[in-house]
Amino acid sequence: MVRKSILLASCFLVAAQAKDYHTKVVILGGGVSGISAALNLTASGISDFMMVEARDILGGRAQNAPFADINVELGCNWVQGLGTNPINQLALKYNLSTTFSDSADVVWYNESGKYDGTATYNKLDADFTKVLDIGMEKLKSNLVDVSGRVSLDLAGWHPKTPEDEAAEYYFWDWEFGEDPEASSTVFAAVNDYWTYNSFGPGSDGNNYVLDNRGFSRIFIEESKKVFKQNDKRLLLGTTVTKIEYNNKGVTVHTKNGDRIYAEYALSTFSVGVLQHKDVEWSPALPDWKLEGIYGFHMATYTKIFLNFPYQFWDDTQFVVWADPDRRGYLNAWQNLNAPGYLPKNTSTNIFFATVTQDLSYEMEAKTNEEVQAELMAVLRKMYGNDIPEPTEIMFPRWHNNPLFRGSYSNWPIGESDEHHANMKASLHNRVFFSGEAMSEEYYGFLQGAWFTGAKAASDITRCMKHKCPSSEYYPEIKNADIKASIVRRGFLDTLQ
């Protein structure tokens, strides 16, 4: 009897907790894109909206965690593209502590010890400029894309040794999150061009954020313009499980049984989340849209943090290890004790490695102890057997995380501009899509999340005024004219 009444009581509790909400716009996800959308709606005079976020904090992939005596960034870490980039403007506004990142401030190691990789790196740097030219030429002439590998070869870059491969990894994979084989040349060029040339004088650069308030602070501060303390419109700790939609509106279902009835929804979920069916769509997303979603890539970029009792490594910002056996194996290391970063030899001496793609998946499947042993084996090859064991290890498992399913998107060879338009196309002018992956120019970057969020919010605002912009999509994509749409939309007009 007792047992039964407890059961009844808990059933009742669940039923009593489930709520129905009614609102005009529901923003799904409280990352940078969602925050940008909320700011844009607010600036347009719209206050009848809600935001649903699974985590207990806003910021999404702008995310930090305590490690040693500081907060380290698990996700985004650089302001990439300076000048008028809105992310750079926010960093300045909130006085975010940053250091200019210099990828040439690097030393190179292989099994023989330190070597001079400068000439190789400089050749690759020059060849990469040719790759960008190849991409831009193809874009302008509406020619079919080639992979990064093909354009690197065309540019005269033919890696043969582990040292060449390590330089290439440091140059390419460490930026795009995937190797040149997987990547589009045309859109790598678009992405690079817009990121480093479209934000006015001084835009060509990367600032590394090392601020104990966290990179996310600038976005959380901005969100306070929208959400007051305990704002009823903000549902934190609330996971979306299902989205029902038709031409009249949207019903969003949450894990705890809540329902949110809205006229419009904005999905800011990562393309990884959309690919993994972590959220159910009813009706199922149409095939023309799924083709665009499945064809895009959610790369995984994993920072593996180690803290040591003292610094035994080089003073440069970066260290590259040329592994004799495997390309991409613990190639890229970062020193948080470099000049302009943290003071030396306190109890915080952080040296961390980054892995991507298959190696990320492999590391995610291992225990911290196993991963630590692998990193230490490489460090001993570089710095000898007398180095101390780390006092701490930590790394995020982005790919296995159902709220992200990876780190950031990369434009793969094979995805045309029309596929991408389909991926982000709205449904019935009721469900809209934003987030970093939905940006043609700035996919992968924070500004991609920021711009697409504002754009989607302004599209929704226009729909509310019965002036819906027509959403471009292609039920059939004809290979013959693969980039016609990008040309039609005047995407090239801003190029000299």
Ligand SMILES: Cc1cc2nc3c(=O)[nH]c(=O)nc-3n(C[C@H](O)[C@H](O)[C@H](O)COP(=O)(O)OP(=O)(O)OC[C@H]3O[C@@H](n4cnc5c(N)ncnc54)[C@H](O)[C@@H]3O)c2cc1C
């Ligand atoms: C390791 C790493 C390194 C990076 N480095 C850089 C960098 O140096 N510079 C740079 O510019 N960019 C970098 N990025 C990319 C940058 O972080 C992203 O582009 C940006 O944060 C994406 O914002 P978003 O709003 O599009 O997506 P998200 O931040 O993913 O926002 C989506 C939100 O939806 C929530 N969500 C997901 N599923 C559900 C659900 N079912 N119910 C409710 N909520 C849900 C998530 O919790 C999340 O908060 C990096 C990212 C990572 C992970």
Ligand SMILES: *[C@@H]1O[C@H](CO)[C@@H](O)[C@H](O)[C@H]1NC(C)=O
């Ligand atoms: C910005 O930070 C620096 C260093 O922490 C500090 O000296 C300066 O006063 C700050 N400026 C503003 C405007 O907060």
Ligand SMILES: *[C@@H]1O[C@H](CO)[C@@H](O)[C@H](O)[C@H]1NC(C)=O
């Ligand atoms: C390390 O790199 C240098 C410079 O490229 C090269 O001469 C040397 O043979 C390499 N060592 C090994 C073990 O391959």
Ligand SMILES: *[C@@H]1O[C@H](CO)[C@@H](O)[C@H](O)[C@H]1NC(C)=O
């Ligand atoms: C840090 O401390 C170690 C051990 O005391 C010492 O060997 C090393 O030179 C110090 N490094 C720096 C950069 O001060």
Ligand SMILES: *[C@@H]1O[C@H](CO)[C@@H](O)[C@H](O)[C@H]1NC(C)=O
């Ligand atoms: C909302 O975003 C759009 C697209 O970026 C922009 O043109 C518009 O000015 C923004 N609206 C407001 C009120 O800030």
